[in-house]
Every structure is written in structure tokens, then in C-alpha cells.
Amino acid sequence: MSPTGSTPRPAADVGVDPEMVGTLVRAQFPELAHLEPGFADDGWDNAIYRLGPDLAVRLPRRAAAHGLLLNEMRWLPFLAPRLPLPVPVPVHRGKPGEGYPYHWVIVPWFSGRSAASVPAAARDGYAGALAAFFRALHVPAPADAPRNLVRGVPLRDRDDAVRSRLEAVAKPLRGALLAMWEQGLAELEHVGPPLWLHGDPHPHNMLVHDTAGAGESAAGTGHEPARLSAVIDFGDLTAGDPACDLAVAWLHFTPSGLEEFRERLAGHGLYSPGTWVRARAWAVNYAVLMAGLPSGDPLHAVGTHGIEHLLGPT
Structure with a gap:
């Protein structure tokens, strides 16, 4: 019951790899420098890397996703206390740097x-x-x-x-x-x-x-x-x-x-x-x-x- 043809995911306009993620973390959050990032997922809007056992890094992979991440960073801390399920409230807020052009965020890693x-x-x-x-x-x-x-x-x-x-x-x-x-x-x-x-x-x-x-x-x-x-x-x-x-x-x-x-x-x-x-x-x-x-x-x-x-x- 599928439509004919297919819809591709939007192309990324910035390359993200473990080396870049590690460089960003070490530069902006040196207290986390001992944690090695590992690739977890690549979505429509964000690349996701696991950082140690308890954290994840979300980085916009295209310009259109940058503003969306900023909305999350602003509003999730406000909404989370009223919600009955865990949501990815920012733990650390990253800035553009080290050759990466967008804001990015470190959030809890949820099992499941x-x-x-x-x-x-x-x-x-x-x-x-x-x-x-x-x-x-x-x-x-x-x-x-x-x-x-x-x-x-x-x-x-x-x-x-x-x-x-x-x-x-x-x-x-x-x-x-x-x-x-x-x-x-x-x-x-x-x-x-x-x-x-x-x-x-x-x-x-x-x-x-x-x-x-x-x-x-x-x-x-x-x-x-x-x-x-x-x-x-x-x-x-x-x-x-x-x-x-x-x-x-x-x-x-x-x-x-x-x-x-x-x-x-x-x-x-x-x-x-x-x-x-x-x-x-x-x-x-x-x-x-x-x-x-x-x-x-x-x-x-x-x-x-x-x-x-x-x-x-x-």
C-alpha cells in the first residue's frame, strides 16, 4: 500500500563526524573531554552521537534545522516539568565553533x-x-x-x-x-x-x-x-x-x-x-x-x- 516513487531525506549542508563532535566537546566542555563520541543516528534534521553512557549530542545537519533546535533549547526546560514522560531537556548548550556553523546541544541519553x-x-x-x-x-x-x-x-x-x-x-x-x-x-x-x-x-x-x-x-x-x-x-x-x-x-x-x-x-x-x-x-x-x-x-x-x-x- 505504498505510493509509487519515494521521498528522499533532505541533504545535509554540513558534514558531521566523530572527530568534529569530539573537537567541539573538548573545546567547549573540557570537563567532558574524556568521553568519546559514537555515532547513533542521522535524522532529517540532526545528527545524533552518543557521549558516554548517559549523554547524547544533537547537531543540526542543515541550516533549516538550526532554528528548530534553538526552539527546543529555549522551550523544553519550560515544558518538561508538566510532562509525564522524560524529554531531552538540554544539559549543555553548544555554540558554533571549530569549523561547525550551528548551535548544538548535549542532552540525556534515554535507553530504549x-x-x-x-x-x-x-x-x-x-x-x-x-x-x-x-x-x-x-x-x-x-x-x-x-x-x-x-x-x-x-x-x-x-x-x-x-x-x-x-x-x-x-x-x-x-x-x-x-x-x-x-x-x-x-x-x-x-x-x-x-x-x-x-x-x-x-x-x-x-x-x-x-x-x-x-x-x-x-x-x-x-x-x-x-x-x-x-x-x-x-x-x-x-x-x-x-x-x-x-x-x-x-x-x-x-x-x-x-x-x-x-x-x-x-x-x-x-x-x-x-x-x-x-x-x-x-x-x-x-x-x-x-x-x-x-x-x-x-x-x-x-x-x-x-x-x-x-x-x-x-
Whole structure:
């Protein structure tokens, strides 16, 4: 159920390697000079290096990511105390230097693995925990909260991009997905103050531990339920329509997990009428985008699952 073709990751405009990371750490934080950096991951926006057993270094790999990291550095210390899960609050704040042009940050290293690496039926095990996280995060944001041109905005702002992506979807699937998108467009926009949003809370930005010794499979599926250990990558942190965040429930969960997730959020007074219809439309956007990534990308399978969930029985 993947679109034809693929969407490449943005190219880096600065090279980052262990030698550069070590040079930056020794120059700016000599008390950490004894720790050798080791490559951990290379995302859309940041290169990630592990620094000893307890720390990680995040460095923007392209200019567009620099401002996003600055938003995280400013706002995560403010938001973290109210959140029920660990988030990467800066431990040390690095500056441009040693030939590297951007600010960078040292954060805690969280144990666990990407939730994208476990089946959706196992992810159902943390539906309640993710709902509690959003309930704590989705509160009115201050006027100077960061703005994002592609997250938390009215759906009409993304209409051209989504319709273009849907052109790559096989015709038997395209019509139903387009109908869901247009139903979201037809709903009233978010009513009330802009709410704090993670902006990109898909499974690859969640870390999980499988429940050790649980002894029971998730909903009888044969998969032990996973539990969240941390929420990471707040680069798209913004304020706006919470439907943008809630959409990822179709990517994380099976219909059973989605039902629990929605039940846990029932009665949230800051969600306006039509929020869940708009959320499903946002899910179309995310699922088609991710399914269009190369098959080796961890989000490709997340996107194909999202399309199957959206089009399957509920």
C-alpha cells in the first residue's frame, strides 16, 4: 500500500563526524573531554552521537534545522516539568565553533528503542500513556511560542501539498484517502487558543521498552505490550491545532489502540468540535508522506501501516 516513487531525506549542508563532535566537546566542555563520541543516528534534521553512557549530542545537519533546535533549547526546560514522560531537556548548550556553523546541544541519553521497531499491536500497550502525554502537553501556549508553517496550521494551508502526494498513491486507494482529507477540510477550524504541540510525535520519535515478564500478549496478538520510556525530537515544537498531533494515533496503533487512545482523551475541554475529523485528515497527510519514503527508512513501514489502518475496518 505504498505510493509509487519515494521521498528522499533532505541533504545535509554540513558534514558531521566523530572527530568534529569530539573537537567541539573538548573545546567547549573540557570537563567532558574524556568521553568519546559514537555515532547513533542521522535524522532529517540532526545528527545524533552518543557521549558516554548517559549523554547524547544533537547537531543540526542543515541550516533549516538550526532554528528548530534553538526552539527546543529555549522551550523544553519550560515544558518538561508538566510532562509525564522524560524529554531531552538540554544539559549543555553548544555554540558554533571549530569549523561547525550551528548551535548544538548535549542532552540525556534515554535507553530504549524506537517505537517504529515494534509492531502496531505492541504499540497499543502505550495508548493510555501517549494520551496522558498529550493531555499534559495540549494546553494554551504563550503568544511568543514558536510557529511552524507545516504543523498545527489550518488544513487548507497543506491542501496543495497533500493533493500532490496523493497523486502518487495507487488509484484504488487514492479516492478513499482523498475523501478523508476533504472531510477534514470541510470541518470548522480549531476553535480556541493555539495549544502547545510536539509537532512530530510519530513512532520513530518515541522510545519504548518492551514490558519485561508481562506474561500476556497485547490484546491476544502474540506481541508483548510496549511501554513508553521517553518522547524525543521536539524540533517541530509549535502551537496550533491539536489535531495535528492526535493524527499520529492512526500511525501508532491498531483500531483497538486508537479506540483506547480516544477514550482516554474524551472530555478534554480544549479540543474543539471536529478535532478528530481533522486529525484523521492529518493522518492521511502523514501516512502518505511516510509510505513514500524508501523501504529501508523506519518510517516507511509506519506510513504503510497508517494507510492500512485508515482504509481498513474500524
